[in-house]
Amino acid sequence: MHNFEKRRDRYNAFASFENPLVNLSFELEVPDFRPFCKANKLPPFHVFLYCVLNSLKEIDNFMYRVFEGEVIKIDDFMASYTVLNQDNNLNFARFQRSSDLREFVARSLEAKKFAESSDVLVNSTEALSPLDKRRNVHITCMPWLKLVAIEHPIYQHKSYDIPSLAWGRFSDPRDDGKLSVNMSVLAHHGFVDGYHVHLLAQAIAARAAHIIG
Template sequence: MQNFEKRRDRYNAFASFENPLVNLSFELEVPDFRPYCKQHKLPSFHFFLYHVLHALKGIDNYMYRIYQGEVIKIDDFWASYTVINQDQNLNFARFVMTDDLREFIARSVASAKEAEATTQLINTAEDLDDYQQRRNIYITCMPWLKLSAIEHPIYEHKSYDIPSLAWGRYSAPRPDGKLSLTMAVQAHHGFIDGYHVHLLAQAIAQRISQTMAS
């Protein structure tokens, strides 16, 4: 929490707002990991999700939460994201994070299949206590659309503390070996500035590059 104390005055300022959220959409450029995934028989969405979530975990500002009126820093969070079920309706996949890439992907694929197979809305966090509900990141992907912006549904703006990320369709293959997509990041401005979104974009690209080079 030492890093948070350096910006507590910023948090206090934005916490007084009726809507303290910042929502940025930007073009993310990363190494085109699709050929790598094809070569290593890895599903590209789950590969990308692994690097997004671990990049978030490595930046303190995305780990701050509001619990019982106080700011805390969580150590870990659930891996979760939206899927479309057999009725073409929204559902939620959720599983326990792991640092091992292949194990992460196996858990992610299994949780997606479970959420896709049921007509009931599952993994809504209603089974978790208030602290466990803070251990979350909201992720949605819309691969059918070239995303330009998004506004997430918010139950109560003032108490909102969980970052929400969304991205859309990947670009076609590029001559420079890069892949681009629009990503949107929404978070409490008391925790996150535009600079921290920049850090996240850098971290995602670096992690993907390192995995492909290993």
């Protein structure tokens, strides 16, 4: 929490706003990891999700939450994301995050299969304790669209403190060996500035580069 204390005055300023959220949409460039995925029989979405969530955990500013009126730093969060079930209705996949790529992908695929097969909404936060509700990151992907912007449904802006990330379809292969994807990052501005979103983008790209060697 030492790092947070350096910006507590910024948090206090933005926390007084009716809507303290910042939402940035940008084009993310990363090394094209899809040939690696094909060679290793790994689904690209789940590998990218691995890069996103494990990079997010490394940046303190995305780990701050408000619990019982006080700012805390969570030590980890659930891995979760939206899927479509067999009726083409929204559902939620949820699993324990792992820093091991293959373990992460295996857990993600298992969670996806369960969420897709359920015709009722599963893995909502209603059954979680108030603290566990804070141990969360919201993820959605729309692979059919080139994302330009997004507005997330938010119950109450003033008390919203969970980062929400979204992205659209990956670009076609590029001559420079990279792919691009339009991404949106929403977070509490008392915790996160544009600079921290920049750090996240750099961390995702670096992790993808490390994976493919």
